[in-house]
Amino acid sequence: MCGMSREKIVKTTTDIDSLRSEIRDKSVRVIDVRREEDYKQSHIPTAVNLPLANLLSDDTPERVLKLVNTMGIDDETRVVVYDDTFGALASRVAWTLEYLGHSDVSLLETTFSKWKSLGLEHDNNTPDIQNSNHSIHLKPEILATSDYLEKTKDNPEVILIDNRERLNFLEQHIPGAISLPYRTLATPEKILRSKEDMKRLLDNRGILGNSEIITYCGSVGTLSGLAYYALKSVGLPNVKLYVKSFKEWKGLEKPIAKQEDANYWDLSAE
Amino acid sequence: MTVSGIKQSHQNSSKPKINWARIEEAEDFANTVKLFRQGKYDEDSFRRYRLQHGAYGTRMTSDYAMVRIKLPAGEIYPNQLEKISQLSEQFSIGSAHFSTRENIQLHWVILEDVSEILRGLAEVGLTSREACGNSVRNVMCSPLSGVCPDEQFDSTPYALATARFFLRNPMAQNLPRKFKFNFTCCENHGMVRMVDVGLIPQTRDLSGIIQKGFRIFLGGGLGNKSFVGYQLEEFTPEEDLLYTSIAVMRIFDRLGDRKNMARNRMRYLVNDMGWEKFQNLVLKERAVVRATQSVVTHLDVDHTPTEIKKPIRISDESGNLISDGYARWLKNNALKQKQSEYYSVFLTLEAGDITSSQLTALATIVREFSSEGHARAGFVQNIALRYIHEDDLPRLYSRLLAIGLAKSGALTMAAPIGCSGTTSCNLALTNSHRLAKEIQRKFLDLKLDQDDDLRDSSIKISGCPNSCAQHGIATIGFFGGGGRVGREMYPNYQMSLGGRSDGETMLGATCHRIPAKRVIPVILKIIELFKKNKKSDDTLKDWIHRIVNGKEDSEVKSILDMRKALDPLTIPPTKEDDPDFFTDYGSDSSYHTKTGKGECAA
Numbered sequence: 001m002c003g004m005s006r007e008k009i010v011k012t013t014t015d016i017d018s019l020r021s022e023i024r025d026k027s028v029r030v031i032d033v034r035r036e037e038d039y040k041q042s043h044i045p046t047a048v049n050l051p052l053a054n055l056l057s058d059d060t061p062e063r064v065l066k067l068v069n070t071m072g073i074d075d076e077t078r079v080v081v082y083d084d085t086f087g088a089l090a091s092r093v094a095w096t097l098e099y100l101g102h103s104d105v106s107l108l109e110t111t112f113s114k115w116k117s118l119g120l121e122h123d124n125n126t127p128d129i130q131n132s133n134h135s136i137h138l139k140p141e142i143l144a145t146s147d148y149l150e151k152t153k154d155n156p157e158v159i160l161i162d163n164r165e166r167l168n169f170l171e172q173h174i175p176g177a178i179s180l181p182y183r184t185l186a187t188p189e190k191i192l193r194s195k196e197d198m199k200r201l202l203d204n205r206g207i208l209g210n211s212e213i214i215t216y217c218g219s220v221g222t223l224s225g226l227a228y229y230a231l232k233s234v235g236l237p238n239v240k241l242y243v244k245s246f247k248e249w250k251g252l253e254k255p256i257a258k259q260e261d262a263n264y265w266d267l268s269a270e
Numbered sequence: 271m272t273v274s275g276i277k278q279s280h281q282n283s284s285k286p287k288i289n290w291a292r293i294e295e296a297e298d299f300a301n302t303v304k305l306f307r308q309g310k311y312d313e314d315s316f317r318r319y320r321l322q323h324g325a326y327g328t329r330m331t332s333d334y335a336m337v338r339i340k341l342p343a344g345e346i347y348p349n350q351l352e353k354i355s356q357l358s359e360q361f362s363i364g365s366a367h368f369s370t371r372e373n374i375q376l377h378w379v380i381l382e383d384v385s386e387i388l389r390g391l392a393e394v395g396l397t398s399r400e401a402c403g404n405s406v407r408n409v410m411c412s413p414l415s416g417v418c419p420d421e422q423f424d425s426t427p428y429a430l431a432t433a434r435f436f437l438r439n440p441m442a443q444n445l446p447r448k449f450k451f452n453f454t455c456c457e458n459h460g461m462v463r464m465v466d467v468g469l470i471p472q473t474r475d476l477s478g479i480i481q482k483g484f485r486i487f488l489g490g491g492l493g494n495k496s497f498v499g500y501q502l503e504e505f506t507p508e509e510d511l512l513y514t515s516i517a518v519m520r521i522f523d524r525l526g527d528r529k530n531m532a533r534n535r536m537r538y539l540v541n542d543m544g545w546e547k548f549q550n551l552v553l554k555e556r557a558v559v560r561a562t563q564s565v566v567t568h569l570d571v572d573h574t575p576t577e578i579k580k581p582i583r584i585s586d587e588s589g590n591l592i593s594d595g596y597a598r599w600l601k602n603n604a605l606k607q608k609q610s611e612y613y614s615v616f617l618t619l620e621a622g623d624i625t626s627s628q629l630t631a632l633a634t635i636v637r638e639f640s641s642e643g644h645a646r647a648g649f650v651q652n653i654a655l656r657y658i659h660e661d662d663l664p665r666l667y668s669r670l671l672a673i674g675l676a677k678s679g680a681l682t683m684a685a686p687i688g689c690s691g692t693t694s695c696n697l698a699l700t701n702s703h704r705l706a707k708e709i710q711r712k713f714l715d716l717k718l719d720q721d722d723d724l725r726d727s728s729i730k731i732s733g734c735p736n737s738c739a740q741h742g743i744a745t746i747g748f749f750g751g752g753g754r755v756g757r758e759m760y761p762n763y764q765m766s767l768g769g770r771s772d773g774e775t776m777l778g779a780t781c782h783r784i785p786a787k788r789v790i791p792v793i794l795k796i797i798e799l800f801k802k803n804k805k806s807d808d809t810l811k812d813w814i815h816r817i818v819n820g821k822e823d824s825e826v827k828s829i830l831d832m833r834k835a836l837d838p839l840t841i842p843p844t845k846e847d848d849p850d851f852f853t854d855y856g857s858d859s860s861y862h863t864k865t866g867k868g869e870c871a872a
Contacts, residue, residue: 166363166378179380183359204300204382261330261864263856266704267377267693269365269623 012233013109013192014080016120019044022078029073031081033089034112042122044082044108044115048072048129052089055096056220061136064100073102074132082108082115087191088182091225095241101137107229109190142228144214144240146252149174152212159206159213163223164246167268170259174216174249177257180205182223185230192230199234207231216242216249284643286347287572288430290340290437291392295399299323300385307382317869322405322443324398325384327869328377329696336694337362337376337387338401342433343411343426343453344372344647344654348633351645353394355629357387366629368622370687370740371450372410372647373401377694399437402869404449406442406519409433410461411453413646413654415471416576417607417614418455423482425471428511429453431569435512441519446526447534449519450491461649463490463499463775464743466536467518474505483507486514489540489548492737496777497537500545502552510556512569517555521548578609578641578657595676596667602719603680604663607656612641613663614656616680617670621688621706622651624675631673639666650728651687652680679710679719683727683810686710687740691733691750692854696866698733700750700761700786704855706731706739712790723800727810729793731763734865743771745811746793747778752863753785755842761786761854761861767829768818770811779818782833784840787851792839799826799835 014022022028023046030047032039039049048071055067073079079097083089087107094105108115116122152158153176162169162177169179184201187193193201202208213231217223221243231239242249250256306316317327320335328334339354354374358366361383362376369375379387391397401408411429415421432451436442442449452465462468468487473480484506490499506514518536525543527534540548604613617632624632632653636645641657648654658666670676679685688706691698709729718724730744734751741747747769753762762785766778784792800810803824816822817832826832843851854861 166361170363170378181360184361184383188356200300201383201386204303204385205380206382259331261692262328263691263693263701263704263854264363264378265693266701266707266856267365267367267623267690268363269620269625269628 010104011106012229013190014106015109016115016118019080019108020120022080028078028080029071031071031079031090031093032112033081033083033093038084040124042116042124044112045121045123045125046127047082048127050093052083052092052222055093059096061100061138064096065134065136068097068100068102068134069132070129072129072132073097074134075102077102077104077132079105080108081105082110082112084112085222086111086182086186086226087229088222088226090191091229092220092222095142095221095225095228095243099139099142101135101139107191109192111191114189141238142240144216144242146242146244146248146254148240149214149242149249150254152214157211159211161207161213161215161224161227162246163215163217163227167265168218170262170264172246172250172256172258174246175255175257177216178205180207180227182217182226185226191226192233195234198230202231202234202236208236210237212238212240214240214242216245219245219247221245284347284637286345286350286395286644288342288434289395290342290397290399290433291388291395292397292399292438293389293392295323295397296385296388296392299325299388300382303382303385318403321403321869322400323384323388324401325379325381326402327696327866329692329694329698330864330866333381334378335381335384336690337379337384337398338369339374339376339391339396339398340401340408340433341372341374341396341647342409343415343429344413345426345430345644346374346647347394347644348636350394350396351629351633351636353390353396355626355633357390358629359626361387365623365625367690368619368624368647368651368653370622370649370651370738371408372649373408374647375690377690397437400442402448404445404447406433406436406439406445407448407450409436409451409453410649412455412459412461413616413648413656414459414605414614415453415455417609417612417656418459419606419608420456420458421608422456422471422473425453425455425469425484427571427573428469428471428484428508428569431571432512432515435569436515441516441523445519445523446528447536449522449536451515457773459649460771460773460775462487464492464496464740464771465490465499466522467515468499469511472505481507484511488518488552489537489545490775491535491537492740492742493535493537494532494735494737495538496737496742497541498775498777499537500540500549502549509568510560513556513559514552517552517559520559521551521555576642579643580641580659581638581643593668593671595671595678596664598678598720599667599676600663602678602682602684604658605681609657611660612656613658613660614654615658615663615666616648617653617655617675618677618680618685618710619652619675620710621686621703624653628673628675632675635666635669635673639669650685652685677714679714681725682719683724683729683745684710684713684719686729686731687744688731689733689738693856695733695738696869697736698750699752699863699865700733700763701855701857702731702733702739702748702750705748705786705789708855709790709793718797723804723808724797724810727814735764740771741766741769742777743769743775744778745769745814746796748784748789750786751783752861753783753842755844758845758852759861759863760842760852763789765792767832768814770815779829781829782836782840784836785842785851786854788839792836795836795839796832799832
């Protein structure tokens with residue numbers, strides 16, 4: 001019962017009003033992924049702190065499991081993640097939980113700054129957490145590695161998406177990738193476009209249906225993590241994150257493509 | 271409390287008066303791109319359609335487009351600046367480009383995303399419709415119209431009305447070639463003789479009654495071959511403005527060359543036919559147009575005056591914030607308006623480029639400082655903020671300084687024009703865009719913006735013989751090409767001297783071929799020669815004017831003398847001695863020319 005049908009009702013983002021009522025009902029674990037000093041100053045009530053850098057220092061499943069348990073998250077806990085970086089850092093943390101096998105995780109639809117600017121409650125209390133006992137059911141189907149990319153890169157059925165800024169893409173990218181800068185995914189108000197707007201945007205770009213889609217960005221899978229959730233938000237079923245992204249690809253001296261014969265950098269106003 | 275519906279409000283939110291957009295065009299564009307990609311739309315029809323909607327091709331690729339957003343009469347409102355900022359981050363390269371024709375261009379846009387830009391533009395009332403293709407291009411108006419001390423009246427409402435009349439008008443959808451209107455304020459802030467239809471506001475006294483009208487110039491234009499326009503008649507009353515415009519377009523539509531793409535602008539028709547014959551045709555045609563309109567057609571000119579209201583600021587930072595650069599900036603970027611206590615301030619951009627974060631910050635500054643509540647694009651890849659109260663100038667300066675937009679020189683020779691060149695254009699042979707930036711940096715380093723002798727001179731650089739940067743009317747103009755030593759190629763420019771677009775409009779005289787990496791030394795050499803030979807209150811512009819017209823009596827008497835004086839700087843070195851000579855600005859690799867198909871004529 002819980003497997004597939006449960007997964008379908010998990011929303012990619014949680015709206016502000018829902019989160020506030022879940023906090024009141026104590027039915028949610030909120031994760032703040034900003035730096036510790038920012039968290040200590042103030043955060044959304046009941047939120048625990050997991051700075052992204054802390055997670056990235058060792059994101060093996062065993063370590064992540066420990067972190068999840070110290071945050072009191074068990075298999076059934078509803079989790080909402082937020083950041084102050086247009087959702088990209090939160091996405092990377094949410095994806096890591098998902099990879100571990102935690103299905104009920106979503107992103108707050110807005111950033112902490114926006115939350116504060118709307119005059120919503122925040123405090124500096126650190127909640128008391130009881131350790132939990134989460135299981136591990138890894139989901140390799142949402143992870144892409146460089147080896148995997150090598151194998152699929154000539155497969156026309158696979159859509160590879162580069163989420164860095166356009167100039168970076170023109171300068172160098174993984175051969176066959178298409179450019180969808182992370183800024184395209186958001187609105188000034190929210191970390192992701194509305195479902196309808198997102199669908200139209202992706203549809204125009206031919207990103208649709210049951211195609212296998214792989215996202216990547218510059219180094220650690222944050223911008224492409226946001227894209228992972230953007231694609232999920234419109235129900236695309238087969239999305240993978242190349243979590244080590246272009247930094248690893250380049251380091252491994254894999255082939256790189258660029259837009260030739262134009263001095264596009266000189267057009268940027270620095 | 272629910273949060274939906276909470277919106278931040280701005281203290282002085284001036285909203286655009288005219289909605290130029292039609293949202294359904296965005297959807298239609300998206301569908302047409304899909305059909306094209308599925309092979310259901312042939313290449314030529316698609317290109318025509320794409321250009322009609324303001325999406326121009328990009329250098330060496332069919333995956334990307336450049337979206338040209340029209341700013342009729344140059345007007346741009348704060349919410350529009352913010353939207354363009356957002357669109358440039360989402361769909362372009364995080365910066366936007368102000369053109370020489372009061373358009374804003376977004377480059378390197380994926381063709382499939384163009385419709386999303388059209389959608390975003392429609393939210394703020396802007397359009398790119400008919401910004402390219404064989405239509406009436408953006409209707410320009412002097413950035414000083416309405417505030418210029420020398421103007422007879424403000425031509426802005428007429429420019430806006432003309433733009434409204436012809437946008438999406440069936441008679442302007444398939445002309446032999448593009449068609450351009452420039453309105454100006456006065457003779458000096460010109461550009462009226464270098465365009466299909468140029469208009470200067472004029473009044474005349476009819477036994478005590480002041481009648482408004484225009485001096486209309488026809489058949490000018492810059493390009494591979496440039497022509498200076500002719501004045502149609504002494505005075506064209508305002509009620510004849512639209513009839514005249516329609517008459518001229520009808521003649522062009524009927525008689526213009528639809529076959530030879532290189533010769534189908536109206537100026538060629540005027541030249542081939544001879545001015546007198548063309549003039550006669552226009553006057554006759556106008557009589558026919560006037561007599562045969564089934565209803566009285568007139569321009570819908572909105573004379574409601576713009577509300578001039580000093581904005582209320584939240585933060586009124588007091589204290590003396592004036593830094594060293596202020597006086598320099600004030601002198602080289604601000605003009606007194608005819609309205610006392612008010613100034614127009616021009617922003618120095620680098621070859622028209624502005625970042626998305628600067629655009630957003632600028633929107634706030636316009637709201638807080640401009641008493642008319644919007645900004646105007648200028649003729650030279652710049653932006654004017656008008657109705658700035660004189661007491662606010664120091665504060666405005668420090669605000670602009672904080673976002674990197676307080677650079678000196680906008681109104682001087684230190685603000686060269688560079689078209690997009692090899693940064694994105696299919697036709698370009700050289701990186702004129704970067705060269706313009708390099709010249710500007712050099713000029714500001716040497717404080718040449720401060721030099722009153724150079725103030726009224728200009729530098730304009732095109733990346734190919736076409737005249738997007740208007741090099742033909744520059745004091746020192748350049749257009750790009752390739753040079754060769756043996757088997758090695760190097761980027762090269764044809765230099766012309768003495769062009770101008772004021773009351774004495776003339777095209778620059780060809781002087782010399784200057785290798786790209788020698789352009790800056792050559793300009794400095796010309797300035798040096800001028801300083802050595804100038805008369806007491808000479809300006810560089812006057813001095814060059816005399817040389818070009820054979821009226822100078824110092825050591826440099828003619829273009830030929832100038833050529834000789836510059837010769838030593840133009841000799842190519844060997845590749846071993848100076849490998850840099852063989853590369854263009856912005857590139858490490860050996861120079862070679864490479865071009866694709868132009869689309870101006872499609």
